[in-house]
Amino acid sequence: MIPQIDKTWTLFLDRDGVINERIIDGYVMDSKDLILTKNVISALQLLKNYFGKMFVVSNQQCIGKGLCNETAINKVHADLNDILLKNKILIQDFLVCPHKASDHCNCRKPKPGLALQAQMKFPSIDFTKSVVVGDMLSDLQFGKTLGMVTVYVGDTDVPNFDLIKENADLMYDNLFEFAKTF
Numbered sequence: 001m002i003p004q005i006d007k008t009w010t011l012f013l014d015r016d017g018v019i020n021e022r023i024i025d026g027y028v029m030d031s032k033d034l035i036l037t038k039n040v041i042s043a044l045q046l047l048k049n050y051f052g053k054m055f056v057v058s059n060q061q062c063i064g065k066g067l068c069n070e071t072a073i074n075k076v077h078a079d080l081n082d083i084l085l086k087n088k089i090l091i092q093d094f095l096v097c098p099h100k101a102s103d104h105c106n107c108r109k110p111k112p113g114l115a116l117q118a119q120m121k122f123p124s125i126d127f128t129k130s131v132v133v134g135d136m137l138s139d140l141q142f143g144k145t146l147g148m149v150t151v152y153v154g155d156t157d158v159p160n161f162d163l164i165k166e167n168a169d170l171m172y173d174n175l176f177e178f179a180k181t182f
């Protein structure tokens with residue numbers, strides 16, 4: 001069921017596979033590799049009318065693995081932000097976990113750290129009035145842990161689809177299909 005959203009609500013957006021095309025077994029470490037997903041600008045232009053705040057929450061273990069540094073990822077996000085701002089879309093913050101899975105940090109999704117960082121900066125954020133959109137089980141588990149509404153966007157023919165279905169409150173092909181439901 002689609003909740004009644006107003007400007008007191010916050011939207012947490014996974015990046016790879018939601019905003020930009022995911023690179024299978026690879027990472028977007030340079031803006032030239034950042035390919036926006038279909039209709040994502042239109043999607044965000046719709047969603048900004050409904051949600052008070054929007055954040056990007058992204059696991060980027062390419063940093064922890066030493067494949068790139070934080071500066072490179074910040075540059076990708078600065079370039080992405082430029083594109084979004086030109087389209088009058090404001091993302092409050094781009095929050096990144098730089099750690100490897102084996103580091104067992106508290107900010108790699110499904111752990112809740114990135115959402116807690118957002119709430120530190122904006123204490124008015126209420127996770128029970130928040131929606132997370134992601135293309136991985138870990139995004140949905142991150143949302144569930146915090147009491148958010150969870151939205152899966154992506155294919156249904158993935159190996160762990162049973163678990164995805166169990167953890168997703170709503171499911172769509174992509175962010176634009178979700179945005180159109182309001």
Ligand SMILES: [Mg+2]
Pocket residue numbers: 014015016017018022134135136
């Ligand atoms: Mg993703």
Ligand SMILES: [Zn+2]
Pocket residue numbers: 097098099105106107108
């Ligand atoms: Zn982390």
